[in-house]
Amino acid sequence: MPGGRTASVSARTTSRRRWPLRSRGLRDPGLVLETTRHVTEDLADGLSGPRVRAAARGIRRLLAADAVGLADLSGHLVVVGTMPSDVDVGAMVDEVLHTEDRCRRAEVVALPLIVHDELAGVLAVAGTARMAALREVARLGEAALERGRLEASAEEAAAAELRALRAEISPHFVYNALTVIAGLVRPDPDRSRELMLDFADYIRYSLARHGEYTTVADEFHAIETYLALQRAVLGERLRVQVRVAPEVLPVAIPYLVLQPLVENAVRHGIERRPEGGTVTVLGEAEGTDCVISVEDDGVGMDPAAAERLLAGTGDSGSVGLANVDRRLRNVYGSWFGLVVETGKGEGTRVIVRVPRFQPGVMP
Secondary structure (H helix, E strand, O other): OHHHHHHHHHHHHHHHHHOHHHHOOOOOHHHHHHHHHHHHHHOOOOOOOOOHHHHHHHHHHHHOOOEEEEEOOOOOEEEEEOOOOOOOHHHHHHHHHHHOOOEEEOOEEEEEEEEOOEEEEEEEEEOOOOHHHHHHHHHHHHHHHHHHHHHHHHHHHHHHHHHHHHOOOOHHHHHHHHHHHHHOOOOOHHHHHHHHHHHHHHHHHHHOOOOOEEEHHHHHHHHHHHHHHHHHHHHHHEEEEEEEOHHHOOOEEEOOOOHHHHHHHHHHHHOOOOOOEEEEEEEEEEOOEEEEEEEEOOOOOOHHHHHHHHHOOOOOOOOOHHHHHHHHHHHHOHHHOOEEEEOOOOOEEEEEEEEOOOOOOOO
16 A cells, blocks of 8 residues: 555665664764764865865764765865775766766775755765665765755855845935935035935945944944935925934844835835825834834835735835845744834834844844
8 A cells, every 4th residue: 555655665764864874883872963963064065165074084983984085076085094005086986977876896985976966076985884874974965065055055145135235225315315415515515515424324334345244223323324315305204213222232133124124114105195204213122132113104005015025026116125024034033024014094114123132143
């Protein structure tokens, strides 16, 4: 019966994966797990990374092998232990790289490492380890290499999203701000100079190279600079309230997560109302969390439209809501994304909640 056959295969797979590594190598389950974890971490940077020798050393311990070699796609081979002198391991590696098939010479076996159906490298082992154990170690290496690729891809995607967010400065805003500044050069040169310095600060913070994280204090400074420029452009149509508790100013947060929310409040909330409105930005501590809200009393939107914006499928003119939400969730977990409260004609409130202290998050 299909169900019984599947269960049987599952049981055999579990047994095979659990025991061979202990047959001749490490016999303490705790040491097996610890060594396996180290091998996985050491392979995270790939077969050309700085820890590939440590990974080979760990695999040798797992298998109690005479020698272990790891080769990248260029054929560069790192060996720990002593390979048999009468076996050309380099030639075996080249054969595997060209055929993607297992190669055996005497007591040396070379196995291809496949990640996403593509050859990623070669594992060569000298000794009498069982083939079942070799296959399991090869699978371990493949999983570690795949994880490293995924993490690298995630980092590249996050960097690309941040670059895209930096590029989303509204040309309309820049034109209007510079027009206002130019118009004040003669009648009010001091005010013109002050606004030009604000504009330079805004551009510098938005476009200059920064680390991945900044502080609430720096983000609020950028917010105040942006709002000062917008008030010069919109005049009495824009009213502003900014309050932040001193205890959250040093909290580290991802770069450019608050400023885009304020830009959305002005562009999509206040500018669309002939009479204008108020933007309120609050930052405070709630227990171990830092909570920041950006609220406007502008035109608001359909809650379903807000959901589409957070999903990245809404109005392309909106400044990076999905980008900000995704980056927050990547850093802090799924509980720390954006919360949007809105309704047509009822304004919009966006809430950011982050831990005040998060390991690995620092400016």
